[in-house]
Amino acid sequence: MNIKDQVCNSKLAIRLKELGVKQDSLYWWDINEESLYRSVDRSAKDLGCYSAFTVAELGELLKPIVGSEKGRYDMPEYNDSRNKYIWFCGGEAGSEDTEADARAQLLICSIEHNLRETK
Numbered sequence: 001m002n003i004k005d006q007v008c009n010s011k012l013a014i015r016l017k018e019l020g021v022k023q024d025s026l027y028w029w030d031i032n033e034e035s036l037y038r039s040v041d042r043s044a045k046d047l048g049c050y051s052a053f054t055v056a057e058l059g060e061l062l063k064p065i066v067g068s069e070k071g072r073y074d075m076p077e078y079n080d081s082r083n084k085y086i087w088f089c090g091g092e093a094g095s096e097d098t099e100a101d102a103r104a105q106l107l108i109c110s111i112e113h114n115l116r117e118t119k
Contacts, residue, residue, distance in 0.1 A: 003027065004036060006054055008104035013050035016104060019111045021061065025051035058103035062110070076102035090115060 008016070010029040017023060027038055028049040036052055053061065062075070074088040076099055084095035085102035090113035096102040110116045 005098050006100055007036065007052035008058065008100045009098075010034070010036075010050065010052070012101060012104040012108070013052050015108055016053070017050050019108065021051070021107070021111070023049075023051045025053045025057050027052040027054065053100070053104065055100045055103060058100060058107060061107055062103065062116075076106060089113065 007013075007025075007027050010031060013029045014031065027036055029036055029052045030049050032048065051057075076085040076087040076096070078084075078099070079086050079095070082095060084097060085099050086095050087093065087102045087106045087109075089106050089109035092109050092113075094102075094105055096105060107116075
């Protein structure tokens, strides 16, 4: 499996940073070069890079909304007939090609609906 299928895409990475999600991940998108790389030096976040969160990292970021009384959400599930990952959050629903993108969308939605803090 390609690593790009295991991290959120660059568009979602930008949105997560805009929402104030702490930029701490194993992989980073360099938007200027449109490339993905593994971070050895955490100072990369100061160079205009965006965290390319992995599926596991996104799972950890989603933990604070588990059992939230403010709204309902469902972790993404794969739908064979649509060949997509389906997510639901606060009355919104969507589908993505990868689980990482679906989890990123769920995290974005949970922040926008105040189901979790950005830190």
